[in-house]
Structure formats: structure tokens, C-alpha cells
Amino acid sequence: MFKYSLLLAAVMSFGLLAGQTKDKDDNLVYRWVDAKGNVHFSQTPPPGQKATSLEVDAPKPSSTPPAPIAPPEPKKEDKLDPSLAKLKGQLKEACDRARENLKTLTTFDRVRMVDEKGEYHLLSDEDKAAQVKQYQQQIKDACKQ
Incomplete structure (x- = not known):
């Protein structure tokens, strides 16, 4: 179970890093089980297989860079x-x-x-x-x- 959660987190992280959160359809992840019983997650549904779509709440990427951190005041x-x-x-x-x-x-x-x-x-x-x-x-x- 942990393996699948980790895979889901990796898929969601990849989507965030790639900037794939433009509209509601981009927040979908598909889950399916193959013939050997392995669970898979993907951003595209598998061809010819039944898949469950999951909506992922991902934050929108910010267009403004983070504010610089000021150096600490000298003692x-x-x-x-x-x-x-x-x-x-x-x-x-x-x-x-x-x-x-x-x-x-x-x-x-x-x-x-x-x-x-x-x-x-x-x-x-x-x-x-x-x-x-x-x-x-x-x-x-x-x-x-």
C-alpha cells in the first residue's frame, strides 16, 4: 500500500513540476489494476482498460518568484x-x-x-x-x- 501511495505522490509531484495544473482536467489522475494485480497511476487513462479517475487538489504554480530572504542582522x-x-x-x-x-x-x-x-x-x-x-x-x- 505504501508503494502505491508513494507512486501517487511521485505522479502528482511530476505534474506539479511540469506545470500541468492549468485547468480542472489537468488535475485528474487515473488508477487501474493490471492483469498481474499491480496498481498503476497515470495522467492518461490506459488504452483498453477500465480506470478510475481521481481528482487531485494541487496548488497552482505561482508566476511571481518567492521574496528573497534577508540576511540575519549581525549580532x-x-x-x-x-x-x-x-x-x-x-x-x-x-x-x-x-x-x-x-x-x-x-x-x-x-x-x-x-x-x-x-x-x-x-x-x-x-x-x-x-x-x-x-x-x-x-x-x-x-x-x-
Whole structure:
């Protein structure tokens, strides 16, 4: 049954593509069954066979072309001056870095940092708390969006 419905849809589509919907007679499709029991659809009746005519409601082809689709409005971010876009990228990097550092400080008990001389030292609980507070402030400042 699906095969026949598909064939009917193909026949109707072909008629639409070919522009065959000029008057009422052009909306007729003929259905018949051959000797082997196969169902056929056509726009012309078969010679020497009994066929059932079906009227198909097909839309008339339009003589006017469809209206062009306007390109989407650029986003506010797309209109940024290149220097502002660069600054925004730097803020995003600072935000990501501060979040990662805060995650490290809150995940591990012992954290070591590099001082001004390039030497590593473990953070005391007071230093760690100060660093957490500093990164939370950086996240607050840099991650505004």
C-alpha cells in the first residue's frame, strides 16, 4: 500500500513540476489494476482498460518568484571594534584562568606557588584563603557577561 501511495505522490509531484495544473482536467489522475494485480497511476487513462479517475487538489504554480530572504542582522558582538573584540577575548581568558586557579585552590589541600625569585613554596592556610578571595574577586570582575 505504501508503494502505491508513494507512486501517487511521485505522479502528482511530476505534474506539479511540469506545470500541468492549468485547468480542472489537468488535475485528474487515473488508477487501474493490471492483469498481474499491480496498481498503476497515470495522467492518461490506459488504452483498453477500465480506470478510475481521481481528482487531485494541487496548488497552482505561482508566476511571481518567492521574496528573497534577508540576511540575519549581525549580532551586537559582530559590530565591535577590533580592539574591543581583542579586549573581550583577553577578559574571557582571564576569567577562565581565574576559575581554573580557584578550582585548584579549593580542590587540593597543599598548593605550591612560585614567588618573585622563581622559587616554589607551599601556601599556608592564610595565604591560601587570601588567594581564594583574590581569585573570587577576579572572577567577579572578569566574568561579567
